[in-house]
Amino acid sequence: MSKASARPLTPQYRTISQTSASQKALPLSLKTSGTSANAGENKSKILRMLMFGKPGAGKGTLSARLVKKYEILSLSTGDLLRQHIAERTEVGRMAEEIVATGGLLPDDIMLKVVTSKLDMLHNKHWILDGFPRTLGQGKLLDDHLKTRGTPLSLVVNLDVADEVILSRISDRWVHLPSGRVYNLSYNPPKVPGLDDATGEPLTKRPDDNPEIFARRLEKFYASTSPLLAYYKTEASRTTRIASLSGSTSDEIWPQLEGLVRTSFPNLKERAETREQRLRHSLSDAVISRSEHDSLTKY
Template sequence: MILLGAPGAGKGTLSDWLLERYNIDTIVVGQLLRNEIVKGSRLGLEAERTMRAGGLLADEVVLQVVEPALAAKKDKDWILDGFPRKASQAVLLDKLLAQTGDSLNFVGSLKVPDEVIIDRIADRYIHLASGRTYNLRFNPPKVAGKDDVTGEPLSQRPDDDALVVRKRLEGFHKENDPLLAHYGQNVHTFEGRTSKEIWPGLVDALSSEFPRLPTRTLSKRAGIV
C-alpha cells in the first residue's frame, strides 16, 4: 500500500501506527535518502542539495533507493511512504511492481489543510537513525527531546524551514492532482487536521479491504485502538 499526502500531512506518523497494529513492513523513502546523506554518498549529496532547496528529486535518483528496497520486501505486505510523489513516478512504480510480480492493493490519500501543516512542521522532530517522527503538540515523545525506543536525541530536519515548507507545498499541489488521477477510483481519501482524526477512518478502510490482514499486539501509544 501507499500513503499519499503533502509533506507534514502525517504519513510517517500513520505509517508508524500501522506498523504497530499490523504485521507489515515499511519502506520510508525519505529515511533511505537521509541514510545516504549521512553516509555522504554521491546520491546523498545530490539529495541533500535538492531537499534543502525544497525541490523534488529526479525520478532516476529516487529509483536508486526505491528499487532495491522493494526487492528486499518481495512477497511481504508493505507500506511505501514518500513515493510516488508525481504521476511519472507512479508509472515507474507500476513497471517495477510488474517486473517483480508484486501488486499495489491500497492507495490512501491524506487531506490536511496547508495552514495546519505549516504549524505542525514547526513542531516536528525526528529520530534520524530510524525516521520515527514526533510532533510536540499532536504526537509528543514520552520524554522531551528523546526517542521513545532508543532514548537518543531528536532533531529537526533541515528542510523543515518555513520558507522551504511553503515551496514544498506549492510543488505538492502542482503534482498531486495528476498523481491521484493516475490511481483513479482506487484512491481512499482521509481528511482531518491531526493524525488522530484520520486514524479511525484509515483502520476501518483497511479492515474492510483486508479483513485477514494479520495484527500485532495493539499499541496504547497516543490512544491508538
C-alpha cells in the same frame, strides 16, 4: 506563532481545488476503483500501499502506527539507498557518485533502488515511503509492479487543510537526539520546553516556518497532485484509491485502520499487540469482577 503571521498563506498559495491537475486527484472516495473484487479474492489480497499527503499531514505518524500494530513492512527509499551505497552494489556505486556531486538521482536508478527490495516481497504486506514523488516515477513503478504480477493494492491520500498544517507545524517542537515530537496544541511536553524522557531542551526544526512550508506546499501541488490524478484515472480493479480527511492523526487513524482491515482481512496483528490487548482485557475483567464482588457484599 500569531494568527496574523499565518494570514498571508491564504492569498499566496493555491488550494488543491484551485489546481487543475489536483481537481482530478482529490475527489477520491473510500469506494474501490474499478470492478469490485469478490470476497474470496479480498481475503487473499496483499497490502502494497502508497500514502500521499501534504508536508506535515501525518504520513509518517500514521504509517508508523500501522506498522507497529500490524505485520506490515515499512520501506523507506532513503534507507534502501543508504543500504545500497553501504553494500557497494552496482546501483549503490552509481548513486554514490551522483550524490557526491550534488546531483539528483535519475528515475531509473531510483526505480532500481526500490524494486530490488520490492521484488523479494511477493507475499508480504508493505508500505512504500518516499517513492514515487513525481508522475514519471509513478508510471515507472506501476509498470514494473504490474509486469511482476504484484500491482499496488491501496493508494491513500491524507486530505488535511493548509491552515491546519500551518498551525500544526507552528506549534511543533522536537527533541533532536531521539526524534520525539511534541505539539503544544494536542501533545505538549509535561514540562514546557523540555523532553519528557530526558529533560533536555526542545528545539524547532529549521523547516518549521511559514515560508519553507509554503515552498514545500507548492512543490506538493506541482508534483504530487498530477500523480494522484494518474492513480485516480489509471487505477485498475486491483487498486483501491481513498482519501481520508481530518485535522489530526488521531482523527484520521480510525478511518485508515478501518479501511485497511476491511480491504485486507487476512492482515494479522503483531504478536506483541495481541498479547497486550489480551492483558488489558484480562485486567479489565479482574477489575470488573472485583467491583462486582465489593458491591454484592452490601
